[in-house]
Amino acid sequence: MCSVASSATPQDKIQFLSGVILLEKQTDLPGSVRVRKYLELQKLTGVSNNEGIAFVEKYRSNPEAWKKIEDSMLKTVQHKDTTKSTK
Numbered sequence: 001m002c003s004v005a006s007s008a009t010p011q012d013k014i015q016f017l018s019g020v021i022l023l024e025k026q027t028d029l030p031g032s033v034r035v036r037k038y039l040e041l042q043k044l045t046g047v048s049n050n051e052g053i054a055f056v057e058k059y060r061s062n063p064e065a066w067k068k069i070e071d072s073m074l075k076t077v078q079h080k081d082t083t084k085s086t087k
Contacts (some may be wrong), residue, residue, distance in 0.1 A: 016047035018076035
């Protein structure tokens with residue numbers, strides 16, 4: 001599996017989780033392509049899957065703080081969807 005540095009910022013983690021959401025929305029991609037894109041996402045953001053999970057878990061007991069994170073992820077996803085559709 002891909003080894004990445006653990007110096008990822010909270011914004012990097014939001015970008016990573018947003019990318020995961022976008023990959024999940026692309027149901028027409030073959031599994032091998034999804035895996036490759038997922039590994040590229042890890043490299044680009046510097047966030048491992050364990051760091052992404054830990055980031056989510058950190059906010060599990062704080063719904064108000066998670067809502068802010070979720071809003072930020074949704075803005076990122078919407079921006080990427082808009083950018084993709086204008087190309």
